[in-house]
Structure formats: C-alpha cells, structure tokens
Amino acid sequence: MRKSKPMSSILTFISVLGFSTTPQAEPITKNYQFVAGDVLVQKESLWKALKVLDVDKIEDKQVTLHVMVFEDSKSKPSIKSLEKRPVKIYHAPIAAENFAQSWELLGNRNIENSELVGFIEYLKHTNFQRYAEVTKQNIDELISLANSKYKEAYALGKQSKFNEAIALYSEATDIFPMFIEAIDNIAFTYMDMGDNENAIKYFDESLRIEPDGYTALYYKGQSYINLGDVDSAYTIFKEGMSRFPEKKSAFEEVYLKLQKIKYMRSNG
The missing domain is CATH 2.30.30 (SH3 type barrels.)
Incomplete structure (x- = not known):
C-alpha cells in the first residue's frame, strides 16, 4: 500500500x-x-x-x-x-x-448587492439620476410619486393637520431627498406649530442642499426671532443682505429693526 x-x-x-x-x-x-x-x-x-x-x-x-x-x-x-x-x-x-x-x-x-447599501444611499442624496439608474427605477415615476405625497401634505397643512402633513412631506423627501419645496414646507409647518427649533433644523437642511435658497435663510432668521434669539437673527439678516443683493430690501427691513433692539438693549 x-x-x-x-x-x-x-x-x-x-x-x-x-x-x-x-x-x-x-x-x-x-x-x-x-x-x-x-x-x-x-x-x-x-x-x-x-x-x-x-x-x-x-x-x-x-x-x-x-x-x-x-x-x-x-x-x-x-x-x-x-x-x-x-x-x-x-x-x-x-x-x-x-x-x-x-x-x-x-x-x-x-460585488454583492448587499455591499452596495452605503453607495446607493450616497447616490440617493447626491446624484438622483444615477441612483435611479443603479437601482433600476424610473426617475420620472419616483418624482411623480414624491410630488403626489407633497400635494397631499400641502392639503393637510391647509386644514391645520400639521403632524399628518409633516409625515407626508417626509415620505416625499424619503423618495426624493433633494425635494427642496417639501423640506421647506416641513420647516414652515413646524413654524405654524410654534416649534421653531425644528423649523431651523429643516431650513438648515434646505440650505445644505441649496445654499442660494434665500427664502430658507430669511425664515430661518424669523424662526430665531420667534425664539427671542435676537443676536442669531441679526447675524442671519445681515448675511442675507450681502449674499442676496437682489433681495436686500427684504433682509434690510428686518435687520434695521433688530439693530434698534440691540442698541436699546445695550444702552439700557
């Protein structure tokens, strides 16, 4: 053997x-x-x-x-x-x-499909066209679905059904994360509810996606006013005057009022 x-x-x-x-x-x-x-x-x-x-x-x-x-x-x-x-x-x-x-x-x-989870999430928030291609979804159908959620949310907001509106706006942004109008409306809804901290959070998200969103910056400043934070509001409206010269008058009007308040406080 x-x-x-x-x-x-x-x-x-x-x-x-x-x-x-x-x-x-x-x-x-x-x-x-x-x-x-x-x-x-x-x-x-x-x-x-x-x-x-x-x-x-x-x-x-x-x-x-x-x-x-x-x-x-x-x-x-x-x-x-x-x-x-x-x-x-x-x-x-x-x-x-x-x-x-x-x-x-x-x-x-x-590459296994399970390994692409992080990459797909990244594309969803940075390159929606590519996200749709990689996940083999129709981009027009995705945007249409997000827009449908947005319209339902808007109608609920008009009825003062704020929590339901926020839930549907959130569904819209989950489908299409760069949906600026939906993000702004979440912030506006929080303002209507008197929750200015959350409003600022969503205005910041809006500005992260679209830094030239003067509406988000303006109402972020208004949210700080609602909170009684004059210094933060003053800084924001001053920034708005320089960053958006075409909208300077709107920012300047509030800026001057805040300037008077700051002067009165500093001079007793």
Whole structure:
C-alpha cells in the first residue's frame, strides 16, 4: 500500500515550482486603472483593507473611488478571509491618488448587492439620476410619486393637520431627498406649530442642499426671532443682505429693526 506524502513535503514541492500557498498582493502604481471589485490592502500598525464599489472619472483626470472599508486586522487578510470580516464603513468617496503609495492590490471580487447599501444611499442624496439608474427605477415615476405625497401634505397643512402633513412631506423627501419645496414646507409647518427649533433644523437642511435658497435663510432668521434669539437673527439678516443683493430690501427691513433692539438693549 502506497503511503501519502506528508503535507510539508507537498508544500515544499509547490514552493520549489514557484507557486505560493498565500495570495501575493501587487503594489499599486501611480498609473494603475482601478475597476469595481478591486480589493486593496495596506500595512500600518494593523492591516487595512477595502473594496472598490465604483469608479468615477472626470475627463480622464480626476478619479474618485467609492469604497467599502473593512475592520482592521492584525494579520494580512486574504480575499477569502475578508468575506467574513466585519464592515467598518459601508461607503466612502476617496481620491484614487491616495492609493498610489503603500497600498497593494490583493485581487478582484464580484460585488454583492448587499455591499452596495452605503453607495446607493450616497447616490440617493447626491446624484438622483444615477441612483435611479443603479437601482433600476424610473426617475420620472419616483418624482411623480414624491410630488403626489407633497400635494397631499400641502392639503393637510391647509386644514391645520400639521403632524399628518409633516409625515407626508417626509415620505416625499424619503423618495426624493433633494425635494427642496417639501423640506421647506416641513420647516414652515413646524413654524405654524410654534416649534421653531425644528423649523431651523429643516431650513438648515434646505440650505445644505441649496445654499442660494434665500427664502430658507430669511425664515430661518424669523424662526430665531420667534425664539427671542435676537443676536442669531441679526447675524442671519445681515448675511442675507450681502449674499442676496437682489433681495436686500427684504433682509434690510428686518435687520434695521433688530439693530434698534440691540442698541436699546445695550444702552439700557
């Protein structure tokens, strides 16, 4: 009966032939062309690993990688071990040039739908057209549905059914996160309810999406007035005068009134 060769002998034989029993990572060069599915690793105090979910190119010059980051590990990971490693960050956009030093290409693996959760949420709030494409939804149908929710909410607001209106406005913005009118109307509804803190929160969200939204800035200032915060309101109306010269008179009218109040307070 023939005896099997010891495992150590087999591994030695494989090594002699030039094969490796562990995956060999390749250093990332400056001109490397990243593709979705690339798995990259880097050794610092611990091993870092990430997976490329998508590659954005702007005129073949600036390249941004959308990546999923795994939890660090003490030992060098393999493609197989990363399948069970916890995810630290589900999505982060990072310039490709940041990987030209000390990062290595471990290999390439197919992207699972479950790995795209963070990337899809990012697209939903930054590039709605691309979000619809990636999720295979009709953008016109999505916007139509959001607009339908908006109209229902508006009608409820007119009936002073404020909580119901906010709920439907929120459904509209969940469908279409950049729906400025719905976000503003949530803020206005909170103002109608006397909840100026939440009104300011939604005016801030509106201004984050559309920094040139002078209406949101104006009523954010009014909300601070309602709260009795003259200093914050004064700052906002002063800002509005300089940022929106075409609307200067509207901001200036309130600004001058606040200026008088501040003067009276400072002079007893």
